[in-house]
Amino acid sequence: MTYDYELKLISISYEENAMGDSIEIENTITILCAVESVTQSEHYAAASNGMKPSIVFIINQHEYEKQQLVEFEGDRYMVTRTFKPSEPKYFETIELICEGVI
Numbered sequence: 363m364t365y366d367y368e369l370k371l372i373s374i375s376y377e378e379n380a381m382g383d384s385i386e387i388e389n390t391i392t393i394l395c396a397v398e399s400v401t402q403s404e405h406y407a408a409a410s411n412g413m414k415p416s417i418v419f420i421i422n423q424h425e426y427e428k429q430q431l432v433e434f435e436g437d438r439y440m441v442t443r444t445f446k447p448s449e450p451k452y453f454e455t456i457e458l459i460c461e462g463v464i
Contacts, residue, residue, distance in 0.1 A: 363455075365394035369419055370433040371426065390433075396420040397434070400459065419458040426456050431463070438463040 371391045376384045398418040417439060419432065423446065432439050439460035446456050 363396050363420065363452075365396050365421075367395050367397050367434070368392055369395040369421065371429040372431040372433060372438075373427065373429045374431070391425070391429075393421055393425045395434075398457075416462050417460050419460065420455050421458065423454050423456040426458070432458065432460060 369392070371393060373389045375387045375389060377387055379385050396419070398420065400416060400418055417434070419434065426444070430441050432441060440463050441458050441460050443459040444456055445459065447453075
């Protein structure tokens with residue numbers, strides 16, 4: 363598997379300004395990933411729970427810090443589920459199953 367695409371992992375933090383208002387700050391890390399389509403079984407299983415997965419990103423496990431928002435080719439996605447493959451050759455990867463954010 364090759365990581366041919368760039369993916370931005372986005373975490374949200376909050377800071378207070380001088381007036382005491384809470385301001386949302388986006389912290390972005392750009393990493394490399396592989397991209398796969400959502401399988402039919404994944405699609406139908408998620409649909410039965412009201413989710414609409416649209417894309418799967420495969421990344422190195424050590425780069426993921428539970429970010430719930432990602433950006434890929436200008437589009438934003440919400441991470442709805444993660445999956446760690448059990449096959450030995452993929453033991454350091456994690457799959458991010460995502461749905462589009464409007």
